[in-house]
Amino acid sequence: MQRVRxxxxxxxxxxxxxxxxxxxxxxxxxxxxxxxxxxxxxxxGLAAPVxxxxxxxxxxxxxxxxxxxxxxAPAPAAATANTPAPSTADPPAPATxxxxxxxxxxxxxxxxxxxxATLPPSTEAxxxxxxxxxxxxxxxxxxxxxxxxxxxxxxTCTRPRPARWLLGALGLTLAGAGTAxxxxxxxxxxxxxxxxxxxxxxxAALGGAxxxxxYGLTGGDRRGDAxxxxxxxxxxxxxxxxxxxxxxxxxxxxxLRFAPNFYFRDGGGRLRLFGHVGGIPGRxxxxxxxxxxxxxxxxxDNTQPVALGERLLSIGLGTDLAVALPYPLLRRSAHLGAxxxxxxxxxxxxxxxLGDRVIERTMLLPLTVGVRWYLSPxxxxxxxxxxxxxxxxxxxxxxxxxxxxxxxxxxxxxxxYDIDVPLLxxxxxxxxxxxxxxxxxxxxxxxxxxxxxxxxxxxxxxAYAGWHMxxxxxxxxxxxxxxxxxxxxxxxxxxxxxxxxxxxxxxxxL
Amino acid sequence: MTPRLRRLATRxxxxxxxxxxxxxxxxxxxPECVVPNYTHPECRVIVENxxxxxxxxxxxxxxxxxxxxxxxxWDALGLVEEPEAxxxxxxxxxxxxxxxxxxxxxxxxxxxxxxxxxxDPRAVLRVGPVDDPGAAITxxxxxxxxxxxxxxxxxxxxxxxxLRGELPCPERFTLAFVGDIQTNPTHFERxxxxxREDGEAAAAxxxxxxxxxxxxxxxxxxxxxxxxxxxxxLGNAPAPVAxxxxxxxxxxxxxxxxxxxxxxANYNFDVCGTRVAMIDSASARLARSIEGRLAELxxxxxxxxLIMATHYPPHWGLxxxxxxxxxxPQILLAELALAEADLIVAGHQHALRDAIVHVGGHDLxxxxxxxxxxxxxxxxARFGYLRVRVxxxxxxxxxxxxxxxxxxxxxxxxxxxxxPYCES
Numbered sequence: 001m002q003r004v005r006x007x008x009x010x011x012x013x014x015x016x017x018x019x020x021x022x023x024x025x026x027x028x029x030x031x032x033x034x035x036x037x038x039x040x041x042x043x044x045g046l047a048a049p050v051x052x053x054x055x056x057x058x059x060x061x062x063x064x065x066x067x068x069x070x071x072x073a074p075a076p077a078a079a080t081a082n083t084p085a086p087s088t089a090d091p092p093a094p095a096t097x098x099x100x101x102x103x104x105x106x107x108x109x110x111x112x113x114x115x116x117a118t119l120p121p122s123t124e125a126x127x128x129x130x131x132x133x134x135x136x137x138x139x140x141x142x143x144x145x146x147x148x149x150x151x152x153x154x155x156t157c158t159r160p161r162p163a164r165w166l167l168g169a170l171g172l173t174l175a176g177a178g179t180a181x182x183x184x185x186x187x188x189x190x191x192x193x194x195x196x197x198x199x200x201x202x203x204a205a206l207g208g209a210x211x212x213x214x215y216g217l218t219g220g221d222r223r224g225d226a227x228x229x230x231x232x233x234x235x236x237x238x239x240x241x242x243x244x245x246x247x248x249x250x251x252x253x254x255x256l257r258f259a260p261n262f263y264f265r266d267g268g269g270r271l272r273l274f275g276h277v278g279g280i281p282g283r284x285x286x287x288x289x290x291x292x293x294x295x296x297x298x299x300x301d302n303t304q305p306v307a308l309g310e311r312l313l314s315i316g317l318g319t320d321l322a323v324a325l326p327y328p329l330l331r332r333s334a335h336l337g338a339x340x341x342x343x344x345x346x347x348x349x350x351x352x353x354l355g356d357r358v359i360e361r362t363m364l365l366p367l368t369v370g371v372r373w374y375l376s377p378x379x380x381x382x383x384x385x386x387x388x389x390x391x392x393x394x395x396x397x398x399x400x401x402x403x404x405x406x407x408x409x410x411x412x413x414x415x416x417y418d419i420d421v422p423l424l425x426x427x428x429x430x431x432x433x434x435x436x437x438x439x440x441x442x443x444x445x446x447x448x449x450x451x452x453x454x455x456x457x458x459x460x461x462x463a464y465a466g467w468h469m470x471x472x473x474x475x476x477x478x479x480x481x482x483x484x485x486x487x488x489x490x491x492x493x494x495x496x497x498x499x500x501x502x503x504x505x506x507x508x509x510l
Numbered sequence: 511m512t513p514r515l516r517r518l519a520t521r522x523x524x525x526x527x528x529x530x531x532x533x534x535x536x537x538x539x540x541p542e543c544v545v546p547n548y549t550h551p552e553c554r555v556i557v558e559n560x561x562x563x564x565x566x567x568x569x570x571x572x573x574x575x576x577x578x579x580x581x582x583x584w585d586a587l588g589l590v591e592e593p594e595a596x597x598x599x600x601x602x603x604x605x606x607x608x609x610x611x612x613x614x615x616x617x618x619x620x621x622x623x624x625x626x627x628x629x630d631p632r633a634v635l636r637v638g639p640v641d642d643p644g645a646a647i648t649x650x651x652x653x654x655x656x657x658x659x660x661x662x663x664x665x666x667x668x669x670x671x672x673l674r675g676e677l678p679c680p681e682r683f684t685l686a687f688v689g690d691i692q693t694n695p696t697h698f699e700r701x702x703x704x705x706r707e708d709g710e711a712a713a714a715x716x717x718x719x720x721x722x723x724x725x726x727x728x729x730x731x732x733x734x735x736x737x738x739x740x741x742x743x744l745g746n747a748p749a750p751v752a753x754x755x756x757x758x759x760x761x762x763x764x765x766x767x768x769x770x771x772x773x774x775a776n777y778n779f780d781v782c783g784t785r786v787a788m789i790d791s792a793s794a795r796l797a798r799s800i801e802g803r804l805a806e807l808x809x810x811x812x813x814x815x816l817i818m819a820t821h822y823p824p825h826w827g828l829x830x831x832x833x834x835x836x837x838x839p840q841i842l843l844a845e846l847a848l849a850e851a852d853l854i855v856a857g858h859q860h861a862l863r864d865a866i867v868h869v870g871g872h873d874l875x876x877x878x879x880x881x882x883x884x885x886x887x888x889x890x891a892r893f894g895y896l897r898v899r900v901x902x903x904x905x906x907x908x909x910x911x912x913x914x915x916x917x918x919x920x921x922x923x924x925x926x927x928x929x930p931y932c933e934s
Binding site: 184185186187193194195196197243244245246247248286287288289290291292293302304306307308309350352354356357359361390392393394395396401402403404405406407408409410411444445446447448449450452454455456457458459489490 | 539540541542543552555556559560563582583584585586757758760761793794795798799801802803805822825826827828829830831832833834835836837840841843844845847848859860861867868869870871872880885886887888889
């Protein structure tokens with residue numbers, strides 16, 4: 001009998017069945033492709049299949065400075081000579097617009113009753129406090145005034161363009177410095193940990209500044225909306241699994257998330273409790289591709305046995321305390337945007353059930369601190385960094401898990417850049433729709449793959465890009481929030497998210 | 511509903527439907543590595559197993575099998591190639607015992623000229639039919655200390671012959687570990703020379719050197735010239751060499767360059783009561799099938815001691831230079847804790863490090879020995895190798911031998927607090 005390499009003799013006997021199964025698989029594949037093409041063809045702006053993950057919108061903020069709070073009011077803005085023409089998505093420019101901001105500051109009229117009716121109660125109250133006087137821009141008539149112009153409609157000037165240039169330059173410098181540190185200082189002097197975060201965070205900051213600049217050039221440097229996106233109070237996320245091979249099952253991950261907010265009564269801070277419970281729905285399997293273990297099974301396309309079956313339980317819990325800094329922080333500040341400080345202790349647990357053994361990984365982040373920079377009313381840059389402790393526990397059979405002592409892990413860090421895109425914020429609109437584009441970099445490979453550049457593996461964490469939208473019916477206290485995005489590492493994972501936004505607790509927003 | 515909102519809803523629905531359709535594309539799944547990319551660890555798993563078996567031009571099938579016994583037809587424990595018709599070369603990947611089987615042509619008896627490489631000169635070779643081990647004959651010991659044997663094996667039609675190599679085991683012995691040669695094979699030659707000198711001295715003391723283990727990064731750019739040079743160097747080493755791949759050895763996606771020169775990167779072997787598990791972490795991750803086989807690969811079995819060798823350190827601490835996904839090294843550590851591993855040896859970081867890693871109630875010792883010659887940055891380079899003394903009663907005892915480059919009168923660095931320099 002002729003031997004077939006890689007298959008036991010039974011493989012030859014079952015050859016006809018294998019051919020038929022292969023045809024079935026091919027037919028299914030072609031059908032799915034056709035459906036995808038037909039469905040996606042009329043969708044504008046979708047050039048490629050969307051793929052990958054999800055956590056919550058980590059980087060969304062919550063606190064705002066006085067200028068941003070004013071922006072939350074539905075009052076129409078006062079346009080200046082330097083202000084790009086507003087898009088239809090923005091509140092209509094009032095007739096009181098001035099052409100020269102060096103003149104006496106114009107007073108913005110109080111919001112119309114019809115306008116405030118579209119906002120939730122807390123925002124309405126805020127809106128009543130909002131009528132403000134626009135500060136004069138002392139640089140308005142100087143060379144480069146357009147570049148340094150203030151966002152109109154605020155008591156305190158914010159200059160998005162210099163702020164973004166500063167962030168971009170800082171990002172570029174840090175990316176170069178981090179890379180040089182990694183390459184030249186070397187292992188003998190223990191280079192590594194900060195270098196990776198500095199390089200990755202720098203690139204993310206640069207990327208955010210560039211994207212934010214492009215958005216600003218299209219007229220995005222204007223008032224923000226009071227109902228901008230923050231993490232849903234409750235949400236359901238689905239993250240796609242990696243592309244499975246024949247005989248494998250990669251169902252992805254699901255997670256139920258929560259992130260209620262409590263605002264301090266003095267308006268100076270916010271505390272958020274956040275967390276999730278989720279994991280792999282069912283069992284993820286991977287096959288053993290070694291040719292000497294292949295075997296034909298009647299009725300199956302696949303000849304490779306399962307090598308790994310895994311169930312995963314994922315739990316996370318943390319709090320995020322944000323405290324606003326005065327703005328401008330310095331008397332001679334160049335009005336580059338408000339800032340706030342953050343502290344975010346957190347614990348993440350992953351329990352891998354591999355059948356005959358359970359392995360539990362815990363990441364403890366007790367001292368993660370952060371800073372948020374409001375480069376413009378619609379754009380925010382946020383960075384977190386902190387030490388990390390890892391616990392690895394294992395139990396075979398019926399043994400109990402023993403968590404033992406922690407190991408000091410690598411530096412943990414996150415960098416995010418958020419851009420608000422108000423889509424439908426007219427006071428008369430029955431549904432208020434706000435969008436947000438988020439770019440981020442997480443300096444940790446606790447979940448999933450990091451970015452690998454050529455053979456330079458293992459220095460960086462994954463990056464995230466996502467689009468989320470909040471839809472709120474006029475006058476309703478609750479809103480719906482949906483979104484999708486993708487984690488990019490050595491591969492990518494699509495994230496789909498849907499959640500509800502309930503009224504915040506505590507005092508007024510910042 | 512306003513027209514604008516309706517448009518939004520339509521687009522959202524279209525996007526959702528498209529996403530669902532894309533999700534349905536999983537029915538396009540194909541088997542692993544249909545389009546080979548050898549930077550992917552699963553493709554290397556396939557090729558390392560395929561290269562351990564060969565249908566020779568003469569019609570004889572030559573394949574490596576596990577000398578400890580296995581249910582499988584063959585195992586990735588070596589590299590079989592036919593550089594010219596009629597001559598089969600088999601590189602033994604493991605230290606200690608090994609076994610090669612030859613299955614004859616169905617039609618007629620054949621003779622195979624077999625060249626075995628990376629074989630300990632002290633190993634005793636026996637050849638005989640598989641189904642009658644008692645009929646095996648013992649081959650004469652070579653007179654020279656080379657790591658190469660040549661023999662001609664007659665295989666009857668339809669018969670199967672096994673060639674076994676068995677290493678006489680001393681009470682105590684030493685193993686040498688080093689990684690990260692990359693751009694500096696010249697200095698690596700100096701390290702090899704030092705290993706040879708130390709091995710001769712150790713043999714005189716009754717602790718012979720039974721093997722050298724290289725934990726990856728044999729080359730800088732995965733070029734043929736680099737691999738040819740390093741294979742020639744290792745062919746003249748003072749003891750057999752077990753190798754696994756590093757990230758610099760797998761740059762070429764279209765060619766399984768590492769495997770075509772050295773064979774497997776995921777395997778284990780027993781050398782005189784000590785199990786050494788070699789794990790391919792060259793892509794800073796494991797193949798998922800290897801992850802599923804960790805209990806088998808890094809399990810202790812019947813061995814007295816267990817040492818795991820891999821390129822990327824499973825615990826990289828504050829270096830920030832680690833695996834591409836963290837679940838796998840942590841699962842690997844958990845398996846090693848279950849197996850109560852005596853030592854983890856890794857490379858990748860061009861330095862010498864010694865750390866205790868806590869896994870539940872177990873403490874694992876991890877030594878990073880990326881000191882084979884690669885650039886170590888701005889600090890004073892510490893080149894050399896890790897010598898591990900294995901004693902049935904005293905266990906596994908590592909120490910470091912610094913081999914400074916020419917110009918230094920002696921060791922250029924002080925020993926680590928927890929890892930002494932060896933007393934030569």
